[in-house]
Amino acid sequence: MEHLVRSCYKQGGYVFAKKAANLAGDGRVARLASNENPEAPSPAAIAAAQEAVRTANRYPDERVDVLVSALRAYYGNYHFVTGVGMDGVIETLIRTLVDPGDKVAVSTPTFSFYGIAAQAQGANVIAVRRQPDFSVDTAALIREGKDAKIVVLCTPNNPTGNLTSFEDVQTILEGICGMLFLDNAYVEFSGTDYLPLMRKYENLVIGRTFSKVHSLAGLRIGYAFVPAWLQPFYLRAGTPFTVNTISAAAAAAALTDKAHADRYIGQVVTWRKQFSADLKYPVLPSGANFVMVDVTPFTCDEVVERLAAKGVLVRSCRSFTGLADHYIRVSIGEDWENERFIKELNAL
CATH class of the missing domain: 3.40.640.10 (Type I PLP-dependent aspartate aminotransferase-like (Major domain))
Incomplete structure (x- = not known):
């Protein structure tokens, strides 16, 4: 009955980031793949x-x-x-x-x-x-x-x-x-x-x-x-x-808890600067709660897999049409998550 499916859905679709549940082991995982706010709701x-x-x-x-x-x-x-x-x-x-x-x-x-x-x-x-x-x-x-x-x-x-x-x-x-x-x-x-x-x-x-x-x-x-x-x-x-x-x-x-939002905005602004200063790879200018990093000479998928093995989840940009396969997207997380990411990416 697959012939009934519309042609636009025969392939493609949204590509999801790697999840913590996909990783083996029960260690603490730095979840920096989905542009989430690491703090609990207000x-x-x-x-x-x-x-x-x-x-x-x-x-x-x-x-x-x-x-x-x-x-x-x-x-x-x-x-x-x-x-x-x-x-x-x-x-x-x-x-x-x-x-x-x-x-x-x-x-x-x-x-x-x-x-x-x-x-x-x-x-x-x-x-x-x-x-x-x-x-x-x-x-x-x-x-x-x-x-x-x-x-x-x-x-x-x-x-x-x-x-x-x-x-x-x-x-x-x-x-x-x-x-x-x-x-x-x-x-x-x-x-x-x-x-x-x-x-x-x-x-x-x-x-x-x-x-x-x-x-x-x-x-x-x-x-x-x-x-x-x-x-x-x-x-x-x-x-x-x-x-x-x-x-x-x-x-x-x-919307009534401005302090909650302001805390994360401050965290983002601080760590965007820190990523640019501390990473050995080029970090593109960002106004968001993530940065895009050029990981040449590696491919994005290679880096994603190698970081995942170290308990760090980041997003491969290969699925973004028109983007070269040597970029990763990294969310701003908690301090320990950001520090681990910097350490592990620089160690590649």
Whole structure:
């Protein structure tokens, strides 16, 4: 019966990082492969989640008002939508706007799920290569974006870590005819704010997540700033009751604990500098909670396997389309994890 499977799923799909459970032995593992926050969630988020469990026998609020209200209190009077992680926001936005055959332009190399979700909707996905230094080729992206329903740009970019300037994003917005989806999953670590663009442009969606800075990766909660005109159509296209009661309550409470987020942001800023100073291999500039490292003359898969044997998990970048096979992506973890990574990579 395999002939019934759509051709776009006969091969490919999202490539996951190596997990601690994949390693032999029961020693302590440095988990630096998935851009997770190593700190447990805020006590406020944990308490809110525990309380919300009491009402888990009921369907969640379809408008996720507890979270949307908290986001407005935190950011101001913007229009918000939510999803099951950033992935859910991406998937629903594409479902809302894209018909089969429509064009979606993606600045690559980058997070692969943009293309996967667009293909699932029957889109014609165009990869727009970045410059050799991984900066965005704005002219090429605008050229391809002229007739695209959605242009996708991640900043700070996953896995390269580099930022696209506020001015370049503005240039892209003014040059394209469709929507720009700006993935800001890591923006809290960058010191850059793109939100002023929301007040000026009707073709901008900015996606964010609670997975990184707020330590809620396991609860899968994403959100986006959207123009007012788009919000009702997004809600109409969304799968019913996607964001569960517990995740929404925890995320809303997490916004009240600024100190928790600030601690990890400080940790990230400190260790990005430390990696650049202490590693024997080139570390690319990053505005995210990870860095990309050039491990030439080794291949990325070779380094991943050798580090895993030492109890250090990092991400091979081989699965990122358009990226050479000598880069690894390394999350900022706890001090001991970062120290072990530096020691073991330098010992290769």
